[in-house]
Structure formats: C-alpha cells, structure tokens
Amino acid sequence: DAKTTQPPSMDCAEGRAANLPCNHSTISGNEYVYWYRQIHSQGPQYIIHGLKNNETNEMASLIITEDRKSSTLILPHATLRDTAVYYCIVRSKAAGNKLTFGGGTRVLVKP
Amino acid sequence: NAGVTQTPKFRILKIGQSMTLQCTQDMNHNYMYWYRQDPGMGLKLIYYSVGAGITDKGEVPNGYNVSRSTTEDFPLRLELAAPSQTSVYFCASSRRPGTGLDNYGYTFGSGTRLTVV
Numbered sequence: 576d577a578k579t580t581q582p583p584s585m586d587c588a589e590g591r592a593a594n595l596p597c598n599h600s601t602i603s604g605n606e607y608v609y610w611y612r613q614i615h616s617q618g619p620q621y622i623i624h625g626l627k628n629n630e631t632n633e634m635a636s637l638i639i640t641e642d643r644k645s646s647t648l649i650l651p652h653a654t655l656r657d658t659a660v661y662y663c664i665v666r667s668k669a670a671g672n673k674l675t676f677g678g679g680t681r682v683l684v685k686p
Numbered sequence: 687n688a689g690v691t692q693t694p695k696f697r698i699l700k701i702g703q704s705m706t707l708q709c710t711q712d713m714n715h716n717y718m719y720w721y722r723q724d725p726g727m728g729l730k731l732i733y734y735s736v737g738a739g740i741t742d743k744g745e746v747p748n749g750y751n752v753s754r755s756t757t758e759d760f761p762l763r764l765e766l767a768a769p770s771q772t773s774v775y776f777c778a779s780s781r782r783p784g785t786g787l788d789n790y791g792y793t794f795g796s797g798t799r800l801t802v803v
Contacts, residue, residue, distance in 0.1 A: 607790075609791055611791075611792075616774060616797065616799070617796060617797070618690075618776050618778075618794030618795055618796050618797055619729070619776070619792070619794050620794070621791040621792065621793070624789060624791060662728070666790065670736070671717070671734050671736060671742065672717050672736075672780055672782070672783050672790050673719075673731060673734060673744070674792060675731070676721075676728040676729040676730075677728055678727075678728050679728060
C-alpha cells in the first residue's frame, strides 16, 4: 500500500484558507487519494477524493500534482468547526478496498 | 437514512468478560470494516468483510472475532477482554469497487468507547 506523509500539526487563522499538504511518492496508477477528517472523538468524515484532476466540493478543494506524488487539501475559509485531525489516504488496490489511516495532521483553527 | 449504526456507545467490561459490539448499515454496502483507535493514535483495521459469509483479518485481529451473516450486520466479538482492548471502536461500510461509481469511500459509525478494567 502506498504510504502517505503529513505534518503532525498546523495552526490556521479563522477565515483564512488552510492548506494541508500530503506526500504519497509511491502512489501507483489508478490509486485514488482520499481525505477524511475526525472531529474530536467522532467517526471519521469523508471530505473529498481524487485521481489525477483537481477536485472541488462544498467542503474543500483537492490539488494533485501532475506526477501524483503529492496533494494539497484546501479549506477555503476555515472556521472554528474545522478544528480536527485530517487524514490523507491512498486507497489500496488490493482486495477489500481497505483504507490505512496514518497519524494525520492535527489542525487547530484559531480565532 | 441512518447510515452506519453502532451499539452500545459506551461500555465498561471487567477483565475476562466477553461482549459483542453491534454494527448495522442500511445503505446496502457490500463491504464492512472494524477499526480500533487508541488515544492520540490513528485507526487500525481489525477485521473486514467483502460480503455476507466472507470475513478476513486486518492489521490487529488478535482477541477479536467477527461474523457476517447478512449484508446489513457485522458484529464484533471480544472474548476474554483485556486492558489492552480499551479503545474506541469504529465500524464502517463502503460500496464494492467496480459498481460504476468512483467514490468508494467509507461511511463511519459514531463509535463505541470500551474500557476494560
């Protein structure tokens, strides 16, 4: 399974954009990048996913580099409710559709 | 739509007791998963199932058992509870890849917080 590397923590000012980086240099063709977040002790919440093209939905934007070795999740206008742990995951091509969660990035949005 | 429902939300067990964590989903998802999350750590896969009657081990299966008799239900059984099994347990489900939609992300339940004393 392709491993991902994320910074352990970052702070962001409320109302500003939060840019969360993720390295996945061993990603192979047809492997998707997924982003989840976990607010306090709740179950992880799906945010967005992508393969090659940049993606946008009502929650966030996902920018994937042309070589697909890294990606950035963008929260365009961070709010205090966006304080959470954000996980970048490469979805395994192996049987079972398994997602391997790393340590994630702990994002603290400050007033 | 209820999504993924887990019961109970909290439980305290004594060492050596057994219990079953319940998980049910109403999205007709073929795939289901059990994860555990220790304090301050990421999620680790315990067991997963790709359909009724089919289960397989994940990263940390020791001390647990599962069954999948229906598409909807995927209970997790703890036999002889130990303090090391104190954790938050999350159940999740997903579509089977290849169903014509490209989002095979998981829907998670709200978790069961288990303490073994």
